[in-house]
Amino acid sequence: MKLFLVIFGRNRISPTCMHKYLLILLFVSCGTHAQKDSAFIRKIYDETLLRGKAHEDLRSLCKDVGARISGSAAAEMAVYWSEAKMKSYGFDKVYLQEIQVPHWERGTKENAYFKDDKGILHKVKVLALGGSIATEGAIEAEVVEFTSLDALKKATRSQVEGKIVFINQLMDAAQISTFRAYGACWPVRGLGAIEGSNLGAKAVVIRSLAMPIDDHPHTGSMYYVDSVAKIPAAALSTKDCELLSAQLKKGKCKFILEMNCQNFPDETSYNIIAEMTGTKFPNEIITFGGHIDSWDTGEGAHDDGAGVIHNLEALRVLKTLNYKPNHTLRLVFFMNEENGNMGGKTYATWTKAKGEKQIAAIESDRGGFSPRGFDVDGQDKHLDLLKSFAPLFAPYFVNQFEKGYGGVDIGPLKDEFDGIPLFGFAVDSQRYFDFHHAESDVFENVNKRELELGAASIGALIYLLDQKL
Amino acid sequence: MKLFLVIFGRNRISPTCMHKYLLILLFVSCGTHAQKDSAFIRKIYDETLLRGKAHEDLRSLCKDVGARISGSAAAEMAVYWSEAKMKSYGFDKVYLQEIQVPHWERGTKENAYFKDDKGILHKVKVLALGGSIATEGAIEAEVVEFTSLDALKKATRSQVEGKIVFINQLMDAAQISTFRAYGACWPVRGLGAIEGSNLGAKAVVIRSLAMPIDDHPHTGSMYYVDSVAKIPAAALSTKDCELLSAQLKKGKCKFILEMNCQNFPDETSYNIIAEMTGTKFPNEIITFGGHIDSWDTGEGAHDDGAGVIHNLEALRVLKTLNYKPNHTLRLVFFMNEENGNMGGKTYATWTKAKGEKQIAAIESDRGGFSPRGFDVDGQDKHLDLLKSFAPLFAPYFVNQFEKGYGGVDIGPLKDEFDGIPLFGFAVDSQRYFDFHHAESDVFENVNKRELELGAASIGALIYLLDQKL
Numbered sequence: 015m016k017l018f019l020v021i022f023g024r025n026r027i028s029p030t031c032m033h034k035y036l037l038i039l040l041f042v043s044c045g046t047h048a049q050k051d052s053a054f055i056r057k058i059y060d061e062t063l064l065r066g067k068a069h070e071d072l073r074s075l076c077k078d079v080g081a082r083i084s085g086s087a088a089a090e091m092a093v094y095w096s097e098a099k100m101k102s103y104g105f106d107k108v109y110l111q112e113i114q115v116p117h118w119e120r121g122t123k124e125n126a127y128f129k130d131d132k133g134i135l136h137k138v139k140v141l142a143l144g145g146s147i148a149t150e151g152a153i154e155a156e157v158v159e160f161t162s163l164d165a166l167k168k169a170t171r172s173q174v175e176g177k178i179v180f181i182n183q184l185m186d187a188a189q190i191s192t193f194r195a196y197g198a199c200w201p202v203r204g205l206g207a208i209e210g211s212n213l214g215a216k217a218v219v220i221r222s223l224a225m226p227i228d229d230h231p232h233t234g235s236m237y238y239v240d241s242v243a244k245i246p247a248a249a250l251s252t253k254d255c256e257l258l259s260a261q262l263k264k265g266k267c268k269f270i271l272e273m274n275c276q277n278f279p280d281e282t283s284y285n286i287i288a289e290m291t292g293t294k295f296p297n298e299i300i301t302f303g304g305h306i307d308s309w310d311t312g313e314g315a316h317d318d319g320a321g322v323i324h325n326l327e328a329l330r331v332l333k334t335l336n337y338k339p340n341h342t343l344r345l346v347f348f349m350n351e352e353n354g355n356m357g358g359k360t361y362a363t364w365t366k367a368k369g370e371k372q373i374a375a376i377e378s379d380r381g382g383f384s385p386r387g388f389d390v391d392g393q394d395k396h397l398d399l400l401k402s403f404a405p406l407f408a409p410y411f412v413n414q415f416e417k418g419y420g421g422v423d424i425g426p427l428k429d430e431f432d433g434i435p436l437f438g439f440a441v442d443s444q445r446y447f448d449f450h451h452a453e454s455d456v457f458e459n460v461n462k463r464e465l466e467l468g469a470a471s472i473g474a475l476i477y478l479l480d481q482k483l
Numbered sequence: 484m485k486l487f488l489v490i491f492g493r494n495r496i497s498p499t500c501m502h503k504y505l506l507i508l509l510f511v512s513c514g515t516h517a518q519k520d521s522a523f524i525r526k527i528y529d530e531t532l533l534r535g536k537a538h539e540d541l542r543s544l545c546k547d548v549g550a551r552i553s554g555s556a557a558a559e560m561a562v563y564w565s566e567a568k569m570k571s572y573g574f575d576k577v578y579l580q581e582i583q584v585p586h587w588e589r590g591t592k593e594n595a596y597f598k599d600d601k602g603i604l605h606k607v608k609v610l611a612l613g614g615s616i617a618t619e620g621a622i623e624a625e626v627v628e629f630t631s632l633d634a635l636k637k638a639t640r641s642q643v644e645g646k647i648v649f650i651n652q653l654m655d656a657a658q659i660s661t662f663r664a665y666g667a668c669w670p671v672r673g674l675g676a677i678e679g680s681n682l683g684a685k686a687v688v689i690r691s692l693a694m695p696i697d698d699h700p701h702t703g704s705m706y707y708v709d710s711v712a713k714i715p716a717a718a719l720s721t722k723d724c725e726l727l728s729a730q731l732k733k734g735k736c737k738f739i740l741e742m743n744c745q746n747f748p749d750e751t752s753y754n755i756i757a758e759m760t761g762t763k764f765p766n767e768i769i770t771f772g773g774h775i776d777s778w779d780t781g782e783g784a785h786d787d788g789a790g791v792i793h794n795l796e797a798l799r800v801l802k803t804l805n806y807k808p809n810h811t812l813r814l815v816f817f818m819n820e821e822n823g824n825m826g827g828k829t830y831a832t833w834t835k836a837k838g839e840k841q842i843a844a845i846e847s848d849r850g851g852f853s854p855r856g857f858d859v860d861g862q863d864k865h866l867d868l869l870k871s872f873a874p875l876f877a878p879y880f881v882n883q884f885e886k887g888y889g890g891v892d893i894g895p896l897k898d899e900f901d902g903i904p905l906f907g908f909a910v911d912s913q914r915y916f917d918f919h920h921a922e923s924d925v926f927e928n929v930n931k932r933e934l935e936l937g938a939a940s941i942g943a944l945i946y947l948l949d950q951k952l
Binding site: 059060063064187188190192225226384386409410411413414442444445448461462463464467 | 528529532533656657659661694695853855878879880882883911913914917930931932933936
């Protein structure tokens with residue numbers, strides 16, 4: 015449309031033929047723009063698929079750094095890894111932003127057993143939930159099963175007091191979006207210890223928030239409130255939940271839990287930031303990124319190694335193609351999404367305080383799977399804009415554009431910048447909860463092409479937003 | 484529309500208000516139909532996702548039967564497995580259809596090496612291409628590399644004669660549809676031996692038709708013509724192709740190939756067929772299926788275990804939901820898609836000869852990955868019909884409906900039934916060529932939910948075609 019306005023402004027056109035001119039110019043202008051956009055997007059995909067660095071960069075992050083929970087030495091290594099990697103790509107600016115993060119450690123002991131009706135001990139796979147207190151030696155108590163958090167809430171004190179609560183709530187496999195199924199189960203993990211303690215439980219163990227029946231417990235954040243006594247909380251593998259539940263159908267059962275996880279004082283850490291400076295509007299920022307921290311099991315490959323690599327590769331590709339952005343393109347590797355979101359919160363207040371204008375933000379935090387589209391948390395006009403990109407994305411099978419969620423890291427920008435659109439990168443989610451927060455979230459479980467297509471899709475969206483906003 | 488016509492036929496309506504009636508009735512009718520369809524499709528997905536048999540059935544096919552090349556004992560086992568499985572689900576009819584199939588065996592010896600410039604032997608991973616003759620002892624010859632089949636075609640006899648030809652043609656990673664990239668490389672495997680022999684080569688080794696750089700050679704069918712001498716042909720792993728090519732840049736290199744694969748006389752085998760008889764039009768058939776044979780490496784999990792299981796599960800679910808089809812729903816496990824398509828060809832002539840009316844056919848043969856949509860090989864009206872289903876499929880993220888390819892097995896129906904629409908089930912293809920025709924095509928590489936969503940999507944299409952055709 016910019017081309018059209020320029021031509022129209024410079025020419026004198028009689029009213030009678032203006033309509034005709036308008037139509038022709040609009041057509042020519044749109045056609046030219048669309049062709050230019052289409053050709054540039056093809057270049058983005060080609061560079062990413064043919065000469066891409068995404069797969070090797072993810073391998074290095076997963077294997078050379080590994081799991082990187084906030085406050086850990088590995089997270090510190092991840093900061094240096096990220097800074098060095100960004101510098102190696104020669105972006106206009108690379109810098110760290112200091113933040114304070116929580117520091118929780120799993121410790122060295124993590125054991126759990128149930129005793130069957132014959133008194134035989136069965137070892138079960140367990141992971142403390144992030145933030146849980148330790149058991150201070152082993153806790154042994156009768157275990158009581160609830161099939162949902164709601165069922166636990168409705169229980170009486172006599173059913174629960176002095177026992178270990180087992181919340182065996184299944185993720186709903188009938189949900190096509192596994193994120194919806196996860197969302198419905200999230201309170202089990204987040205609030206289970208509070209609800210159990212409310213009724214006098216000694217500890218809470220939950221069914222891992224995972225779809226498959228397998229051997230991997232899945233950790234994740236949990237919460238305490240000051241008004242309720244803190245009790246230990248852990249996740250069991252879905253397979254062990256099936257076994258324990260079957261045993262409980264035969265009769266009473268004891269559970270033994272030992273964990274020496276520990277909370278420490280906050281640590282200093284960093285968001286890692288890289289920029290290509292805008293040539294027309296340097297103070298107008300398009301922010302995009304993922305989170306560099308992960309849980310302390312597996313390698314944080316899908317969550318969210320893939321997300322940071324998607325965005326890193328997108329900026330690398332734009333630079334490699336010698337793209338000169340209108341607005342400043344800012345890549346942020348956010349620290350501490352998993353248990354505090356201090357990276358996202360600090361970034362939002364910092365950019366506001368600097369007087370910068372944030373015009374859009376993009377986040378990738380749903381794994382390195384095949385792209386499906388983008389969600390937008392914004393106004394109708396933002397959805398319309400996104401949908402206007404559909405023909406440009408169609409050759410890449412990226413075709414779902416809906417109102418929805420942006421992401422945890424970029425979420426706080428909404429509080430600081432009225433009306434900013436937040437774009438969440440939507441991928442095929444069917445395998446995500448096989449790996450999420452578990453030892454199986456390793457590099458080998460990320461497919462090279464799926465990862466690369468994600469990076470290219472984000473690169474294309476950054477380009478289009480920079481052109482059209 | 485049927486409801487509307489019935490109501491309209493039974494009522495006397497004055498011409499003045501007919502238009503109004505028509506609109507209201509059309510609206511009510513379409514609304515009612517859409518709601519009924521939508522509700523039934525939801526039931527199909529629920530049954531498949533919550534109480535599905537697809538994953539366990541595929542496990543059994545892969546682990547209890549395994550790889551099952553036409554003419555082998557394993558293929559015979561697969562026939563009995565299939566018949567027993569179909570009978571266990573209580574379909575109206577289950578029967579075998581006799582066919583003749585080729586019989587080729589890999590044999591016991593399959594060795595390949597290259598000798599570097601220092602005379603050191605490097606063992607490489609190799610698989611004979613299906614149908615290849617043996618080497619009759621080891622062949623040792625200088626190896627000459629071509630980066631494409633076209634480059635080989637342009638070579639002179641003196642470049643090739645007496646040598647082993649190495650066709651190192653890459654699949655084009657820039658293609659978003661991996662099937663397109665495969666299609667472009669297919670002649671390397673299919674015709675490489677003919678082109679090499681034309682110029683006097685002793686044998687041909689090709690780069691596996693695979694995207695990733697890994698250790699798995701990928702086999703597949705190859706052809707000879709009577710006018711050209713037969714020479715042995717084999718596929719190398721992509722990793723070994725990189726090593727060999729690097730070595731050849733340093734200087735001349737010998738290659739040693741030994742294979743005792745063998746062609747035998749044709750064998751008797753079977754398509755395996757199950758039906759639910761049509762309640763209104765029993766002689767009008769909707770055929771759907773995949774192929775039960777596989778290559779003789781891996782377990783034929785994606786190719787095409789997933790395809791037969793998709794269709795088996797679809798019919799099981801329709802029966803479980805007590806669906807009474809209008810037309811006869813016929814599930815076919817086709818034998819011998821991989822190297823002859825005798826199942827598909829025999830089926831098409833047989834059903835024509837019986838005087839049956841085939842009204843549509845569906846095939847799944849692109850792996851057990853997340854559904855994306857359906858291709859239709861048919862007329863514009865068939866694409867329009869398919870696209871009219873889009874709102875019903877949208878909740879399941881099934882949204883690509885295009886003109887395209889149906890499938891190898893159902894292809895011959897086109898020659899016998901004028902204007903029959905053939906529907907090819909389109910899935911996310913990014914990982915397919917990691918596993919295709921290789922030892923990595925095993926059950927563990929099929930995701931349970933992705934498989935189940937495929938089965939439900941096919942069930943939904945069968946239902947909709949049965950209702951709307």
